[in-house]
Amino acid sequence: MIKRETSVDEILKEMREIINQMVPKEAKITEVEFEGPELVIYVKNPEVLMRDGELIKNLAKVLKKRISVRPDPDVLLPPEKAEELIKELVPAEAEITNISFDPSVGEVLIEAKKPGLVIGKNGETLRLITQKVYWAPRVIRTPPLQSQTIYSIRQILQSESKDRRKFLRQVGRNIYRKPELKSDWIRITGLGGWREVGRSALLLQTNESNVLVDFGINVAALHDPKKAVPHFDAPEFQYVLKEGLLDAIIITHAHLDHSGLLPYLFRFNLFDGPIYTTPPTRDLMVLLQKDFIEIQQSNGVPPLYRPKDIKEVVKHTITLEYGEVRDISPDIRLTLHNAGHILGSSIAHLHVGNGLHNIAVTGDFKFIPTRLFEPANSRFPRLETLIMESTYGASKDYQLPRDEAEKRLMEVILRTIKRGGKVLIPAMSVGRSQEIMMVLEEYARIGGMEVPVYLDGMIWEATAIHTAYPEYLSRHLREQIFHEGYNPFLSEIFHPVANSNERKDIIESREPAIIIASSGMLVGGPSVEYFKNLASDEKNSVIFVSYQAEGTLGRRVQRGLREIPVAGESGKTEVIKVNMEVHTIDGFSGHADRRELINYVARVKPRPERVITVHGETQKCLDLASSIHKKFSISTRAPNNLDAIRLK
Missing domain, CATH: 3.30.300.20 (K homology (KH) domain)
Structure with a gap:
């Protein structure tokens, strides 16, 4: 430890000498220190540096570090x-x-x-x-809608500022503990989400560093802990956690199958390092993690973690904008790129060693423009290994064109409304809900649809977070919001459901309505309550617009079961009779379909030497890997969980 400290101190001493030569004396430098992935210069007169817009850029070029200038706390x-x-x-x-x-x-x-x-x-x-x-x-x-989540995160960061600064300095010293390090080997291990959907977790190791990409939970398999959480039993992961060698965790996006188990690590003191993600992902994952706790409690299940563990996630998160390049360990550099999946979702590009190897982990991505987002980024400075999702990787996994999907959605809705029924759209709070909202808003504005659209669960709060980050939305939406002065999220057709009493009134009302409620797979949340109460009436309809995982209530309904046993409030099993119309419209998925997946490999620049297919059912991963190999003559693999792959 002393050796590492001395090494960092020597680096800082050399850098301070260079900074003193380049920065005017009247700036009054008081301290130079690594904080997280940045070199921070504290000055008593920050306005001196503001006068010269090129000075910081020149310093960054000379020192080869991301530089921030901050006022000395004393002033x-x-x-x-x-x-x-x-x-x-x-x-x-x-x-x-x-x-x-x-x-x-x-x-x-x-x-x-x-x-x-x-x-x-x-x-x-x-x-x-x-x-x-x-x-x-x-x-x-x-933001036009105030978010309680964003407010609470700011309060945490403000109240914990001293601990936060101490933490950032520890992270900085860990990142720069060894200068000019050259890696000798790279290995990745699947801890979850390989040949399956759910509990995504990938461990990347070099001779110097250990980094996790995602750490999710499979909410559809909570009855079986061995299938719900990542493989803590992997020997290399056990060793890394036991010895405190995990340098960082990267979260590609907020959905629970990618971020849902993060607080668990802090509850049991298994990790005390940095989490890297985009600002919207930080906010959304906190929202979803809190919601997960509440759903477990409402079902009488002891939560896997506590609110104070989520607070630790906030304190340990370092946010990066798209395109910002940051050192996250002595031999790994991270850049996040747009993935087009949900707000703030990213493809993680990892530059390992001094040009040794470059890896892109797509997480979940979309490769066509949607109402909410631009297509996923497909251009990188360098790329040798591409690790990509395969949710819709089978040869027949083609989704409807978006305009056709929207047309079918409105046909079902209008037909249901005409006969006096209600339309239930189970949707994830984040992503599909806002996409469907934009379709309904445009139809109401142009076509004159007048029925109310009720938003239940975390959907309204998630929408508020969307309004706080317009720069992450599609060009079309930004144009509407900034130049046309109209924000479609604020349409008067949308009505947030505040409590169970309002929910009961909606269910009992004889008026037609559209209900968008979480969860999207009918696994907990208000969507299940709506389904139980609306399923028996043939006037009503349920429309699935997102992936339904094996083992979920949504998958059973989707398959056409007409009598479904579920646990009632008293704990006794009750049978739901499904007389309502059941529709699946797959064109709204935030995942790339088969055509997009193949197109992505065709267009990604530079072309990778190796493609690894993950995040899909076994046959889909295998099918996609085989097709990519045949079409592009690229080496491919579809590994199992616990497989370890040497990349270099």
Whole structure:
């Protein structure tokens, strides 16, 4: 340990000498330190560095590090005084709605309805704020829907700022513990999600580093812990956890099968390092993890983790925007790219060693434009191994074209409404719900549909998070929101369901309605309650718009079972008679279908030397791997869980 500390201190000493030569003395540098994947320079006069827009860029080139400049904590005005001054400096017309402080990074977040007025002409107002309050200002547009999740995350980061800074410094020293390290070998092991859908977890190891990509839970298999959680019994994983050698965890997106078991690691002190993901993924995974706890409790099952464990996830998460390159260990560099699956979903590109090997892990991805997102990124600086999902990898797994899917959706809805019935659309809170919302909003606006659309479960809160990150949405949606001044998420047809009493009123009402409720597979959540109460009436319809995993209630309904035994509230088994119409419209999936998967391999640049197919039922992984090999003459594999593959 002493040797590592000395090595880092020597690196910092050399860097500080270079920084002192390049930075004007009047900036008054007080400290230079690694914090997470960044080199942080603390100064007493940050406005000096703001005058020269090229200085930090030049420093980054010379030092070959991502650099942040922060005000020395001693010069920061007290938050109350700083807030008062900011409100004096910013024109009232900007309509500031919230000011919050993050002492761990010396940053003040200013939310305003007109952010341009906070920034000022050529950034003049921002510079003035920096000069007067010293906090580094970050300006965002006020989201039209307030998210309790985002608010609570900010509160955690603010209240835990001292611990957070200490944590970031530990991470930084761990990342840069060995300079100019060259890796000798790379190995990956499937801990979950190989030849199956659910509990995705991949362990990547080099002679110096250990990194996890995703750590999910299979909610459809909670009755069987051996199938619900990743393989803790893998010898290499046991060793890494026992010795505290896990450098980092990367989360590709928020769905529980990719992020749902993270808090478990903190509950049992199995990990104390950094989690890397995009800002929207951090917020959404916290929302879904909290919801998972509540569903377990409502079903009388002891939760796998506690709210305070989710708080630890927040404290340990380092967010990255798309395209930002960051060192996450001595020999691994990470870049996240758009995956087009859900808000903030990413393809993780890992540059290992000094040019030794490059890996892209797609997570779940979509390779056509949707109403919500642009297609997945397919261009990388370098790429030798592609690890890709195979959810719809079989030769006949072709989804309907999106316009045809939307047409069929509306046909079923209008037919059901005409006969006075209700339409239940079970959907994941994140992703499919918002996609369906956009279809219904456009039809109501253009076609005049007037029935209410009820949103139940976590859907409204997830939608609020979507409105907080418009820059992650499709070009078309951004155009509507920013240039046309219309936000389709705020349409008057949408009605959030606040509680069980409102849910009961909707069920008992004789008026037709559309209900979008989580979960998407009828595994817990309000969608199950709606289904139980609406299934017997032949006037009603249920429409499945997303993947139904084996073993779920949704899969049994989808298969056409007309009498389904389920556990009742008293614990006794009750039989649900399914008289309602059952429809599956698969064109709305956030997963790439067979055509998209093949097209992705055809278009990805540079062409990989090896493709590994995961995240799909056994036959789908095998089918896709075989087809890619035959079509592109690329080496392919469809490994099992616990298989270890040497990449280099």
